[in-house]
Amino acid sequence: MYLLSPGPYTRARRPDRLTAMSSSPAPSPAARRTDGRAARWAGQRERRRREFVDAALRAVAAHGPEVSTEQIAEEAGVARTRLYKYFTDAADLQAAIADRVAELITAELAPAWNPHGTPMQAIAAAIGAHTTWLSEHGDLYRYLTMHSLSAQAGGRDAVTDVKTAIARNLTAVFEHYLALFGLDVRAAETVAFGLVGLVESSTSRWLENPRGVSRDxxxxxxxRWVWRIFDDTLRAGxxxxxxxAPLPAPG
Amino acid sequence: MYLLSPGPYTRARRPDRLTAMSSSPAPSPAARRTDGRAARWAGQRERRRREFVDAALRAVAAHGPEVSTEQIAEEAGVARTRLYKYFTDAADLQAAIADRVAELITAELAPAWNPHGTPMQAIAAAIGAHTTWLSEHGDLYRYLTMHSLSAQAGGRDAVTDVKTAIARNLTAVFEHYLALFGLDVRAAETVAFGLVGLVESSTSRWLENPRGVSRDxxxxxxxRWVWRIFDDTLRAGxxxxxxxAPLPAPG
DNA sequence: GCTAACCCGGACTCTCGGTAACAGGAACAT
DNA sequence: ATGTTCCTGTTACCGAGAGTCCGGGTTAGC
Structure with missing residues (x-):
């Protein structure tokens, strides 16, 4: 059974193809022939990759954080080996999933990227969004942290971890404000990762064992802690x- | 070739065995016979487990964070399958390694459990020990994070176990001081886990990408951040x- | 000498990641 | 109408690593 969309056969062709010159008589032998049979598939690979990532998210939700590629393929309604036409690797699929999750959580944390109101209001909004997302997508979070192979020798900087994704964006925000106040920007990343770890660690512990501490x-x-850390970084400069007091807008 | 100690054959027998009554004539049929041939092996299993964990630490140091059980066995001078006589599982070995690491770190962090001098001095000692250990044993840390096989039912993973071990000790210290000042003790655990997450997250990121920030x-x-958080908790009370200023001794 | 414990490794199975080979279908080109 | 091109998909196969089974060896106590 096919859970994915059946592919390009039922899709309208993209109208923006660049085949106006297709009647030109003499393409150089080295140049690729602009054949409509080739242009028809423009973007198809990326489309399919997205579909497989969709299936992977569903598979994680269905089977927990320890899904195999087999189960992802099954969720996509396709033989496992088909995956390797679109992903060089299991790590490649993994990276694509992480990218998607980064998009999702980035959208969720919009109040942090574009802070409104006072610093405390912005912090409260971000923390609320963060804890909510984490408690709702725990399996996905665990899946990613588990499979984050962090490219030991390959030197790829594309470390694909939810925390990394969040902290990267946070880093950019902090760098912006630090630069705005004329301070040393290097600490931004350390602050960002530290804060993410702080929030994640205490939240996950609290989820397991509240010990009479309410959510509020x-x-x-x-x-308060997040503010203290940010404040300390500012005071150091x-x-x-x-x-x-209201914050200057990031624009 | 045998890199581990060759086993009990060459070891002096432990003198503290409880076989003074071995001449007693009538053991109940259900009770185990107190045969010297059985008593000889008391504690052997735990000894061997420790030796394999030693070998695992050496293997991680030698082959990096991606060691296979095969390589660990080789480092121990033993066929891979021998491991399964002492560990039910690869995850079991993994957990044993994590336990050992927790012991090592706990020993390293002694200044945190028994703070001396001023608060800042105590914090600095603990942070220094932590960052030093992590930067010297980065491969070991990475090994634990990568192989966190979180046996889905228990939800356990190796790094979490280590972090939990540290945070528990820290919780006890904080509870002691909060009680000393007559404050609400409930926040101690949240503070402890938060601090552990804060330090671990920013340090591990720094390990992968220092970005020109020195260890100091x-x-x-x-x-400073740790102090700010602790200070905030005190001020709230x-x-x-x-x-x-010097801290009262924990005794 | 016998036996209870340990010691050992090799052969096997199972699962999973990954490759190779092959067959069919839809639209374009001629 | 027929062949081309590109996608679609499958099954068979390989290698690595985890885990099990089993037969045999060694030593100290009986």
Whole structure:
């Protein structure tokens, strides 16, 4: 049974193909022939990759964080080996999934990338979104951290981890504000990863064993701590910021 | 070739065996016969497990974080399948390694369990020990993160176990001081897990990509942040502590 | 000498990642 | 109408690593 869309056979052709010159009589032998039979498939590979990533997300939801490529292929309604036409590797599929998750969580954390209101309000919004997402997509989170092979020898910087994805964006935001205040930008990444670890670690522990601490209390603690760390970084550069005064817009 | 100690054959027998009553004539039929041939092997299994864990640590150091059980067995001077006589599972071996690592780190972090001097000095000692250990045993750390096989039912993974071990000790220390100041003890665990996550996350990222930040700079940032968080927790209860005044001894 | 424990490794199975070879279908070209 | 091109898909096969089974060896206590 085919759970994916049946492919290009039923799709309207993209109208933007560049075959206006197709009647030109003499293409150089080395140049690729602009044959409509080839142009028809423009973008098909990326489309299919997206579909497989969709199936992978469903498979993770269905089978937990330990899905095999077999199960992902099954969820896509396709023989396992078909995957290797679109992904060089299991790691390649993995990377594509991580990219997608990065997109999803980035969208969720919009209030952090474009802070509105006071620093404390922005922090509270981001923490709320973060803890909510983490508790709702725990399997996906575990799947990614488990399979993050972090390219030991390959030197690929494309470390694909949810935390990395979040922290990268956070790094950019911090770098922006640090630069705005004329401070050393190098600490931004350390702050970002530290904060992500702080929030993730205490939240996941709290989920397992609340010990009488309410969700609001937890959120309150985290918000204050995050502010303290950010504040400390600013003060180290001689800048003081009022946590309850509106922030300059990032634009 | 045999890299491990050759086993009990060449070892002096432990003198503390409890066989003083071995001449007693009538053991119950259900009870195990106290045969010297059985008593000779007391503790042998645990000894061997330790030896294999030793070999695993050496194998990680030799082959990097991607060692196979095959390579661990080779380092132990033994056929791979021999491992399964002492470990039910690859995950079991994994867990044993994680336990050992937790012991090593706990020993390294002694200054945190028994703080001396001022708060900042104690924090600096603990952070220094932590970052030093992690930068010296990066492969081991990576090994644990990569092979976190989280036996889906238990949800356990090796790194979490280590972090939990550290955070538990830290929780006890914090509870002690919070109680000393007459504050609410419930936050101690949240603080402990948060701090562990904060330090671990930023340090591991720094390991992979230092970005021109030196180890001392990193340690300095972390020390200040940790203090800020601890200080915030105290202030929330109306207690102010001088970070540079000597701390009362934990005894 | 006998036997209870340990010691050992080799052969086997199972699962999973990955490759190779092969067959069919839809649209374009002629 | 027929062949070409590119995708679609499958099955068979290989290698690596995990885990099991089994037969045989060694030593110290009986």
């Amino acid at each position: 209390e937890l959120a309150g603690l985290l918000e 001689g800048v003081e910021l009022d946590p309850d | 700079e990193l340690a300095g940032l972390l020390e 109306g207690v102010e502590l001088d970070p540079d």
